[in-house]
Amino acid sequence: MNKSICFIGILFLFAQCKNAIRNESASLVLEAGTDFSANKSIAEKNIDVDTLVGNYTALYGFWVGYFENAESHDESNKAIYADEGFIWNRQNKINISIDKIEGEKVTGHSVVAGNDRPFSGIVKIAGSAYLFEVKEPGDDKYDGTFSFKITNGKLEGTWQAYKKIEISKRKYELEKKVFKYNPDVMMDEYKPFVDWQKSVVTDTWGDDDGYTEIIKEFATSTQLIYKVNASNTLLKKEDVANMKKGDLLVIRNAIYARHGYSFKNRPLRVFFDSQDWYIPVHTDIKKDFTEIEKKNIELLLRYEKNAKEYYDYFGRG
Amino acid sequence: MTFSGIVIKRNWKFQLLWYAALLYFSYLMVLITIQYVPVDFDVAFLRIKQDEIKLLHYQIAFFTHVYTSIFVLLLGMFQFSDYVRRRYSSLHRSAGKLYIALILLLAGPSGLIMGYYANGGIPGRISFCLLAVLWMVFTYKAYMYARKKDWKKHKNYMYRSYALTLSAISLRLFKWLIVSVFALPPMDTYVIVSWLGWVFNLLIAEYIIYKAATDSQISKS
Numbered sequence: 357m358n359k360s361i362c363f364i365g366i367l368f369l370f371a372q373c374k375n376a377i378r379n380e381s382a383s384l385v386l387e388a389g390t391d392f393s394a395n396k397s398i399a400e401k402n403i404d405v406d407t408l409v410g411n412y413t414a415l416y417g418f419w420v421g422y423f424e425n426a427e428s429h430d431e432s433n434k435a436i437y438a439d440e441g442f443i444w445n446r447q448n449k450i451n452i453s454i455d456k457i458e459g460e461k462v463t464g465h466s467v468v469a470g471n472d473r474p475f476s477g478i479v480k481i482a483g484s485a486y487l488f489e490v491k492e493p494g495d496d497k498y499d500g501t502f503s504f505k506i507t508n509g510k511l512e513g514t515w516q517a518y519k520k521i522e523i524s525k526r527k528y529e530l531e532k533k534v535f536k537y538n539p540d541v542m543m544d545e546y547k548p549f550v551d552w553q554k555s556v557v558t559d560t561w562g563d564d565d566g567y568t569e570i571i572k573e574f575a576t577s578t579q580l581i582y583k584v585n586a587s588n589t590l591l592k593k594e595d596v597a598n599m600k601k602g603d604l605l606v607i608r609n610a611i612y613a614r615h616g617y618s619f620k621n622r623p624l625r626v627f628f629d630s631q632d633w634y635i636p637v638h639t640d641i642k643k644d645f646t647e648i649e650k651k652n653i654e655l656l657l658r659y660e661k662n663a664k665e666y667y668d669y670f671g672r673g
Numbered sequence: 674m675t676f677s678g679i680v681i682k683r684n685w686k687f688q689l690l691w692y693a694a695l696l697y698f699s700y701l702m703v704l705i706t707i708q709y710v711p712v713d714f715d716v717a718f719l720r721i722k723q724d725e726i727k728l729l730h731y732q733i734a735f736f737t738h739v740y741t742s743i744f745v746l747l748l749g750m751f752q753f754s755d756y757v758r759r760r761y762s763s764l765h766r767s768a769g770k771l772y773i774a775l776i777l778l779l780a781g782p783s784g785l786i787m788g789y790y791a792n793g794g795i796p797g798r799i800s801f802c803l804l805a806v807l808w809m810v811f812t813y814k815a816y817m818y819a820r821k822k823d824w825k826k827h828k829n830y831m832y833r834s835y836a837l838t839l840s841a842i843s844l845r846l847f848k849w850l851i852v853s854v855f856a857l858p859p860m861d862t863y864v865i866v867s868w869l870g871w872v873f874n875l876l877i878a879e880y881i882i883y884k885a886a887t888d889s890q891i892s893k894s
Binding site: 376377378593597598599600658659661662663665666667668669670671672 | 698701704705708717718720721723724792844845846848849852853856858859860861863
């Protein structure tokens, strides 16, 4: 009896061990728009702001702020609660760029959540306010109509999706911002980085009402992300060898954020959106990196891959 | 008397557990080894040794170490079994000779070269170099005492030698444990286990040797 239990136990252990030395499902967060090793480039329109002249110059440029959920029904079920005091109400930083106004015809584009979409429509003047009605082409699931007014240096309005999507109505209040790549900008400590997609449920319990609370642990980052700048400093092996996954991830992606990259990955987006200086401008920044940044990205990716595959496994790395 | 039998006398359950654990972790070591087959300079541990793996002598040392150490681990596994030693004494002798030759000629020197380039800064490098030197010294002494037919001393030095051989497993186990419980950063963990991995084993070996000595004292008196 004892022997057979031991035998089954041993068999069970052996069955488990294919996964014991390495995390085979480890995958890196590397978005197509940032992967400079790939040759193909995502088509992106470049607007030369300098050539634009006319009465509307003050309206031209980037209007930046939060694109918030404006659904009339209960919002709370769509919010994401992660870690202590961490709530994300599904708002994303949006950049509405007004590129050209001719007569009452207006064209521009918006960048939000890794999506760069053109729009066109009309503008009307009502007293000191400019009223805009612009439409996205409609060939993307997330296209819709923007209605906003610009008055006293503030852009305010709503957006309605064409299709039925999870959050089909949004509202926003945006401010005019100028984007300039600054390799020296550092992260501010507004919001911690919390990778809730990598959460591990460590404890659950229910009380008599059937109410269940779930305690989760999250892959997070440390103070290092406020100290290490991979855009202006060439990192050495020793600088990154002792970093954990969360730090490596944020420090690498901060390079992309400085270039105005608009993130698809939610945890990264939420973190960088909370940075005052951050403006989502591009969905393709492959050609924008400096040599220092390219070298650092390669180094950070190397250690990220190693950390994901081997950090909490039976092995050296 | 076996390796485990000294700690808990003639307890077959403990022995079974010991060999099962040894087999299991040796199997994991085989899995780790075959990551490097065929020769690949950009895989697993080597991915964070890119500066070193450019050096020819490091390449030779690394692959020599990886490809031979696994056999050292497997060869030593049943050498402490009374049963194997009595019943198949020629097997014990030839496995032992191969074990000694692999350590002294290949796995040990290559380990020393790797130790010089080890991760974990100066503390890590000192630890791994010391480990390699002691591994060769203990193994050589065990060999010399076997030639002199001083079986007690031969056995004691083989305990020490195999304790260091097993540091391949214990180092990785401690690492897994520290990361799981304390989630320390990778290099801090690495420096700790570079020492803990073999010092802990050596202390157990010394305890076993001490226990065997005192037990035989008691039985004599």
